[in-house]
Each structure stands twice: as structure tokens, then as C-alpha cells.
Amino acid sequence: MKNGGRKKATIYDLSVLSGSSPSTVSAVLNGTWRKRRIKEATAALIRELAEKHQYTANRQAQGLRSSRSGLIGLLLPVHDNRYFSSMAQTFEAQVRARGQCPIVVSASRDPQQERETAETLISYSIDELFICGATDPDGVHEVCEKAGLKHINIDLPGSKVPSVISDNYEGGRMLTEAIIRQFPADRPLEAGELYLFGGRNDHASRERIRGFRAVKRNLLGGDPDDCIQTTGYSPNNTRAAFEAFHEKAGRLPRALFVNSSINFEGFLRFMAGHPHETFSDMVVGCYDYDPFASFLPFPVIMIRQNIEGMLAKAFAVMEEPRPAPVTHLIRPELIAPRTALTGPLDALKDVD
Amino acid sequence: MKNGGRKKATIYDLSVLSGSSPSTVSAVLNGTWRKRRIKEATAALIRELAEKHQYTANRQAQGLRSSRSGLIGLLLPVHDNRYFSSMAQTFEAQVRARGQCPIVVSASRDPQQERETAETLISYSIDELFICGATDPDGVHEVCEKAGLKHINIDLPGSKVPSVISDNYEGGRMLTEAIIRQFPADRPLEAGELYLFGGRNDHASRERIRGFRAVKRNLLGGDPDDCIQTTGYSPNNTRAAFEAFHEKAGRLPRALFVNSSINFEGFLRFMAGHPHETFSDMVVGCYDYDPFASFLPFPVIMIRQNIEGMLAKAFAVMEEPRPAPVTHLIRPELIAPRTALTGPLDALKDVD
DNA sequence: CTTTTTTGCACAATCGATGGTGCAAAGACT
DNA sequence: AGTCTTTGCACCATCGATTGTGCAAAAAAG
Structure with missing residues (x-):
């Protein structure tokens, strides 16, 4: 020593x-x-x-003097979900590449917790805040604005500052069309056999549903309201919705559009209580990509949101002096069943 | 205003x-x-x-004066993996409950990056550091020690400070036994049909392998070295190992012990290139739990590490004045195929 | 009405880094 | 030799919160 x-x-x-x-x-x-x-x-x-x-x-001393900290924040709904954890991973890499220190926190989709978490980050004098998937982006905006903190929305748009989000309408269309086309010509899907489960009254869900309806109407005709079951994001509520449907109809729809991988977890919970055969001839589309989900025993078509694209755009917009509060759409990608994509993990070197 | x-x-x-x-x-x-x-x-x-x-x-000012920041750090290998992201989620909740601010960062399993990341956190005067899954815990220890920062190891043990880890030996035994018992008595698994893939020369892998061998020897007899393929943690290397095996043997083993969900992703990549039938009669055990993996088209037996238990223990040990540098083992849990567990997500209220 | 005690608070140093200002010494120039 | 520049750096206030110390005014005791 x-x-x-x-x-x-x-x-x-x-x-x-x-x-x-x-x-x-x-x-x-x-x-x-x-x-x-x-x-x-x-x-x-x-x-x-x-x-x-x-x-x-000593960064605290530096930060006190300069009222900057070198910290860049990412506010997430939750960590333990492939979509958001990939977001965290990619965010970290991008912030590090800029020589700053990433700080990732979750706020449970709770508007109040979102604001309080932002306050906390502000008390540490973070330099910028990326608000991802917030339930109340404009509420967080207020807090940031008051503290003079630069911020931007990702995944769910706000109205006061720029937003970079997935093109949910287009993604919803792509996914719906792929689901329908998955069925053979000799036994095509019919309008009453395609259901959407999950989501709630947020921008992403609304746009996905809009895309779903547009394509469905176009390719299959009618679209009664009971084909859409917005269950919220809780896995258990989603599961309950499936149970209720199954109870009432005696079976599941032949085709499902699942709003997000978190809702898909609700479907898993349903699956756990029912035998294999219940799912043998069905097709599921899920808005979000998870490698394991892609290999389930029935065809699972997934949408992979372009996380790198969204973050890259967000960082670019952040650098503009006075960016207009517009919403930038980033096109997601359709992923065929049984596809294992590479991800941020592949950037790691594997020492022994 | x-x-x-x-x-x-x-x-x-x-x-x-x-x-x-x-x-x-x-x-x-x-x-x-x-x-x-x-x-x-x-x-x-x-x-x-x-x-x-x-x-x-202003926390920077407070921190400067008191040389404490209210920040508690968690150093992870990676974010985008259910095990580590659940760790992050649980950690956040526990730290928040203690009225402090969690800060989660990843260091890519790279010893140097681990040390540098610790340095960075120290420059922000964090109060405690939880070192999770580090490749070189003792290297990080050096850095912390020098700065007088309290720290503890999780998931992979170090030798200088207390560690709280999964009971990998016992978990390896449980999983191996469950795999073997999954086969019917009229066509039991034979010694040459059970392989272990993944992992490297770290404590967790070694212990799991030790448990694997012990049970295998006991129940099936012999265990030649080529039944163990330590591929490292990279999905692509794991995939390559499966390809090589399949190439050479013309088929896969009837039963697999996969070292971690990250290695399992390598198996997915293999699966993508081969038809369903290749996997129709196999049984896979995976050390780690992922809800989607649990529902794959073949029986997948998983080990769920007790994350809450490990973190709770770690926080408890942290509070001791001068804890001995011993390793605390936390028993993991065997998860039957087709099981969808609840997780931290269920703690969220789902507003509409 | 003193002396002692208690109450209630102000003062100033401190944490470590930063940046404006000023000033001595060295060098250039006449 | 005397004046003007340039070089090279020291000094000091500052960022916002904390804390040991000191000291008036009020209250209690004698």
C-alpha cells in the first residue's frame, strides 16, 4: 500500500x-x-x-461548484422485463460512450412515484433525464422544467418536450397482418377468431389497437368491440381476462394479438392451468420481443422495438438547442416465430 | 407559478x-x-x-459536507436478463424502503470495467456497494477497501468480505435429480445421455457442476469429461457447442443441464436452425428461471434463485459492524415445467 | 435585584473543486 | 536602464449544507 x-x-x-x-x-x-x-x-x-x-x-464537489454532475438519468417503469432491461443496457452503453455516468431507476408506472423519482434525481443535479414509458410524462415534465433540467420522452409521448417512440400504429398493422397471413389459405382466419388482449388507455396501446383494427377490418371485415380486451398491464388481470374468455367461449380464439410481453406473462399464467392441446392450433402475436417467447409450442410472431434506434434518435434530439416538442416515430421490426436475435449481450467479450 | x-x-x-x-x-x-x-x-x-x-x-452539497451521498450501488454483469433485472428490481425496492437512492450499473463481466465502475461510483461518494456476479470480486474489493467503502458480494463470492450466494451445489443437485426423474421408468435416462452445457471457471459454475456430477454418478453411474461442456457465458459460443455436438453425434443428448439462462439463449439460437422434431423427446434443466422458457415445447425444469432472500440476507449482513468474510448460501427453488411465477411486477398497482 | 441556568439562535469553518482576478518575475523592446 | 508584454501561477470567493462554538436574552433561583 x-x-x-x-x-x-x-x-x-x-x-x-x-x-x-x-x-x-x-x-x-x-x-x-x-x-x-x-x-x-x-x-x-x-x-x-x-x-x-x-x-x-470528488464528483460531489465538482457538481456542487458547477451544478452539474455528469449523471444522465433513465426513468423506467420496471426493470425486470426484456424490453426495459434492454433499454437500460443500451442506454448505459450510449451514456458511457459519451463519458458520462448512467443512472437507471424505475418508478413502477405510478405517476406520483415518477415525479418523486425525478425530484430525487434532480436533487443529485443530474444533467439530463430520459423519461421512458412514463404513465404521466407531462407530470414529470413539470418537475424537470421547474428545475431547468433537460429531458425527453421515450416509448410513451408527452406534449411538452420531444418524444421518441415506437411507431405503434405501423407495428400494430404489421403484426396483425402477419398473424392473419400465418393461417393457411384453405382454412383462413375469420373475423371473430382474432382477439387483442392487454394494454390500457395509453398512447402506445391506442395506436397498436388502431393499427390492429385497420388491418383487421381491411383483411377480415367486421371488428366488434369485444374483440378488444384492454386488461391493463398487470399479468394477473390479463390472466383473468383469458380465464373469463375461456370460461365463456369454451375455448380460446384461434389468433391472439397480445399487447406487450408483460401481458404475455399473463397468458403464461393462463397456460399453466390448461393442457397443451388448448393451444395446439393457435397463433399468437406479441408486441415486444422476447427470445424465449419466440420458441413457444405455437407460432409466436413478435415485434421487436428498435431500442438502439430510439435511443440514438433521443440522444440526437437532446443535442439540439431548442428542439420542438414533436413526436418522432421509430419503425419496429417484425420477428418470425422461432427466431433468436442477438442483443446487447453479444457485445460482451467472454473471458475465461 | x-x-x-x-x-x-x-x-x-x-x-x-x-x-x-x-x-x-x-x-x-x-x-x-x-x-x-x-x-x-x-x-x-x-x-x-x-x-x-x-x-x-442539494444532495451534492450535503454529500460534500458529510462525505455520504444517500446512494447505494448495485454492480451487475448485465441488465438484459431476467435474473439480473429481477435483482435490480428487488434491490431498488429494498433500498427505497430504507430511504436511500438505488443506483444500478453494469460492468459486462469485465474485471477492469468492474473496477473502473466501482471507482466512478466511489467518486460520487456512494455509501455502500453490492457487488453482484462480478468476475473479479476481490479486484473490486481492493478499490472499495482503499476508499473505505462498505461492500458485499452477491451471486459470486469473494474472499475478503462477506458473500451471499445461491447454494449452487444444492441447486445443481436438485436440478440434476429432477431431470433424471423426469424420464419414465420404462425408458430411463442413461449416463451417456445427460450433458451439461455452459458456464465457465467461476465459483457458481464449478459448484453446479459438482452437484451435477455427484447426483449423476449416484443415480446413473459414470460421468466422462465430455459430458460437461463449459462454453463460457456467451450465447454464440454456447450455440457453437451445440452445433458441434449435433454435427458429431447426429443428434442432441436426451437430457440437458444448461448452466444459465444466458447459455439457454445460445440453445435457442441452435434451435432456430433445426426443426421441431430435433427436440421432441428431450428434457432440459436450466439453472435460472425465466417464465417464457418454462413453457417451451419440451419439458423445461428450472431453478429459481431466491433473489429476495439473497438481498435480504445481504442487507442484514451489511448492517453488522464487522462481518466475517464468510459465504452465506441461500437455497434456490426447483420450478416444474410450465410454471408462471409471480414476480416483482405483481407488486405494482395497475392504474387505468 | 443580582446570580445562575436555560433557551434560542447566529457565526464561521468546513467539505473539494472551480474560475475570475491580480500580481510578481522574466523577457522583449526602445 | 526604463517601460511594456508576456508568462506562470497564487489568492480568494463560491457552490449549499452541516456542525462546533459562543453569546445574548429570557427564565429561574437565591
Whole structure:
């Protein structure tokens, strides 16, 4: 142990050791030293000492002085879901690439928790906030606005700042069409056999449903309201809806459009209580991609939202000086059954 | 907009407004005011003003003064995986319940990135660090130790501080036995038909393999080395191992023990290139639980690690004054095929 | 009406880094 | 040698909250 091994070195420590003033040390270590006409030799000495004593700047002190922290926040509904956790993974990589520190938190889709979480992040002087899948983006906006914090919406749009979201209408169309086309010409799907389950009254669900209805009407004709069951996002409510349907109709629809992978988990819970045969001839489309879901015992067509695309766009928009509060749509991708895509995990090197 | 709507109020602002000194305001707002014998009326006035002006403390300033930040870190290998994202979700809840702010970051299973990430967190003066699934826990330990940061290992053990991990040996035994018992008595599994794929030379893999061998030897007899294929954690390497096996043997083993859900993703990639029939009579056991994986077209027996249990234990150990650097084992749970468990998501209320 | 005690609070130093300002020493120029 | 520049750096206030210390005014005791 070269140094005391205990407390972290500060610019004051280096100042004493180098015989320079703290401000000189600071300038050398934060890169502004040329502007301050510090001699190359002085700088070299200080850098060497910093290295030797493993100096790292105290970010709290830096942040206090500059009212910036180097932290970039991502506010998620939940972590444990492939869509959002991929979002977190990709976000981290992009923030790191910009030399800042990502901080990812979830707020449970609860408007109040969303606002409180934003407040907390603000108290740490985060520099920017990406609001992903928020139930009340404009509520979070208020909080950010008041603190002068730059922010942007992802996945679900707000009205006060720019939003970057999945093209849910187009995705809903693609998925619906793929479901219908999955059936053979000699026994085609009929209008009463295609149901949508899941989602609630948020922008994403509404747009997906709009796409669903448009294509369904076009290809199959009629579309009575009971073909659409908005169950909310809770797996258990979704399961209950399937149970109720099955109870009443004596069977499941031949084809399902499931609003999200979280709703799909509700379907799994239903599956657990029913034998294989119940699902043997059905086709399921799910808005969201999960590799394991793609290999279930019936054809599962999935929509993979373009997470990298959305985040890249969001970062780009963030850099604009005064971006207009418009909504940018990013096209998602249709994934055929039994497809295992590569993901952020593949970027890792696998040491042994 | 009642206040200026721009900058955040500070204790100095409230000091002017209330006619008290900044230190009095500070004491009132951080709860130490009784100790300082501040009058009830004064405190009430200040609280009222704070409320009115939506005062929130600047955590950077607080942290600078106290060299604590209220941040509790969780260092993960990756986000986008159900096991680790559930870990993140549960961690968040536990930290929030303690009135602190969770900060979750990933370090890609790369020893150097692990250390650098820890350094970064330290520069923000985090108060505690939970090191989960680190490739080099003792390396991270060095960094924490030097900064005087309390820390603990989860999921993979280190030797310098306490560790709380899954009982991988017992889990490996349970899973192996369940796989073997899944086969009917009239056509039992034979020794040469049970293979283990995935994992590498880390503690978890070694213990699982040890459990696998013990049970296999006991129930089926012999266990040649080629029944164990440690492919690392990369999905693509895992896939390649399956391809190679299939190429050589002309078929897959009847039974598989897959080391983790990430390795299972490698198996999915293999599956994508082969027809259904290839898997029709096989049984797969996977160390990790994923709800979708549980419903694949063949029996999938899974191990659900007790995440809540591990974290609860870890928090408990953290509170001990000088905990011994021992490893605490938490028993995982065997999950039968076609099981959809509830998870952290179910704690959310689903508003509409 | 003093002396002692208690109450209620203000003052000022401090945490570590930053950046504006000022000033001595060295060099350039007349 | 005297004036003007340039170089190289030190000094000090500042960011917002915390905390040890000190000291008036009020209350209690004598």
C-alpha cells in the first residue's frame, strides 16, 4: 500500500506535494491548464503525483461548484422485463460512450412515484433525464422544467418536450397482418377468431389497437368491440381476462394479438392451468420481443422495438438547442416465430 | 407559478425569507433541530416556507459536507436478463424502503470495467456497494477497501468480505435429480445421455457442476469429461457447442443441464436452425428461471434463485459492524415445467 | 435585584473543486 | 536602464449544507 490506504487524495494533498496551489492542481487535472498558462513541466509533475496517489476528483464537489454532475438519468417503469432491461443496457452503453455516468431507476408506472423519482434525481443535479414509458410524462415534465433540467420522452409521448417512440400504429398493422397471413389459405382466419388482449388507455396501446383494427377490418371485415380486451398491464388481470374468455367461449380464439410481453406473462399464467392441446392450433402475436417467447409450442410472431434506434434518435434530439416538442416515430421490426436475435449481450467479450 | 419557476430554493433563500440563519434552516429541515433547541414556532415557519417554495436539499452539497451521498450501488454483469433485472428490481425496492437512492450499473463481466465502475461510483461518494456476479470480486474489493467503502458480494463470492450466494451445489443437485426423474421408468435416462452445457471457471459454475456430477454418478453411474461442456457465458459460443455436438453425434443428448439462462439463449439460437422434431423427446434443466422458457415445447425444469432472500440476507449482513468474510448460501427453488411465477411486477398497482 | 441556568439562535469553518482576478518575475523592446 | 508584454501561477470567493462554538436574552433561583 503506497499511500496511507485510507482517505482519498484531494487537490489540496497534491497541492502540498507538488508545491503548487490548489487551483493550479485543479486546472491541470481538469484540462483547463493550457488556458491558464500553466507550464508544461508543472503540469507533468502534478499529473505524475495524481497518478501515483490514485487521485480521482470528488464528483460531489465538482457538481456542487458547477451544478452539474455528469449523471444522465433513465426513468423506467420496471426493470425486470426484456424490453426495459434492454433499454437500460443500451442506454448505459450510449451514456458511457459519451463519458458520462448512467443512472437507471424505475418508478413502477405510478405517476406520483415518477415525479418523486425525478425530484430525487434532480436533487443529485443530474444533467439530463430520459423519461421512458412514463404513465404521466407531462407530470414529470413539470418537475424537470421547474428545475431547468433537460429531458425527453421515450416509448410513451408527452406534449411538452420531444418524444421518441415506437411507431405503434405501423407495428400494430404489421403484426396483425402477419398473424392473419400465418393461417393457411384453405382454412383462413375469420373475423371473430382474432382477439387483442392487454394494454390500457395509453398512447402506445391506442395506436397498436388502431393499427390492429385497420388491418383487421381491411383483411377480415367486421371488428366488434369485444374483440378488444384492454386488461391493463398487470399479468394477473390479463390472466383473468383469458380465464373469463375461456370460461365463456369454451375455448380460446384461434389468433391472439397480445399487447406487450408483460401481458404475455399473463397468458403464461393462463397456460399453466390448461393442457397443451388448448393451444395446439393457435397463433399468437406479441408486441415486444422476447427470445424465449419466440420458441413457444405455437407460432409466436413478435415485434421487436428498435431500442438502439430510439435511443440514438433521443440522444440526437437532446443535442439540439431548442428542439420542438414533436413526436418522432421509430419503425419496429417484425420477428418470425422461432427466431433468436442477438442483443446487447453479444457485445460482451467472454473471458475465461 | 408561485416562485420564480427557475432555480431551486436553498437554505439561504429560506434563511432570508424566514429571518433565521442558514444553520437554523438547515437544522429544521434535516431533523436535528430539537437537539439544537430551535423553537417549535420557528421550525413550523421554516417548514411552511420550505413547503411553499418546494425546497429540496442539494444532495451534492450535503454529500460534500458529510462525505455520504444517500446512494447505494448495485454492480451487475448485465441488465438484459431476467435474473439480473429481477435483482435490480428487488434491490431498488429494498433500498427505497430504507430511504436511500438505488443506483444500478453494469460492468459486462469485465474485471477492469468492474473496477473502473466501482471507482466512478466511489467518486460520487456512494455509501455502500453490492457487488453482484462480478468476475473479479476481490479486484473490486481492493478499490472499495482503499476508499473505505462498505461492500458485499452477491451471486459470486469473494474472499475478503462477506458473500451471499445461491447454494449452487444444492441447486445443481436438485436440478440434476429432477431431470433424471423426469424420464419414465420404462425408458430411463442413461449416463451417456445427460450433458451439461455452459458456464465457465467461476465459483457458481464449478459448484453446479459438482452437484451435477455427484447426483449423476449416484443415480446413473459414470460421468466422462465430455459430458460437461463449459462454453463460457456467451450465447454464440454456447450455440457453437451445440452445433458441434449435433454435427458429431447426429443428434442432441436426451437430457440437458444448461448452466444459465444466458447459455439457454445460445440453445435457442441452435434451435432456430433445426426443426421441431430435433427436440421432441428431450428434457432440459436450466439453472435460472425465466417464465417464457418454462413453457417451451419440451419439458423445461428450472431453478429459481431466491433473489429476495439473497438481498435480504445481504442487507442484514451489511448492517453488522464487522462481518466475517464468510459465504452465506441461500437455497434456490426447483420450478416444474410450465410454471408462471409471480414476480416483482405483481407488486405494482395497475392504474387505468 | 443580582446570580445562575436555560433557551434560542447566529457565526464561521468546513467539505473539494472551480474560475475570475491580480500580481510578481522574466523577457522583449526602445 | 526604463517601460511594456508576456508568462506562470497564487489568492480568494463560491457552490449549499452541516456542525462546533459562543453569546445574548429570557427564565429561574437565591
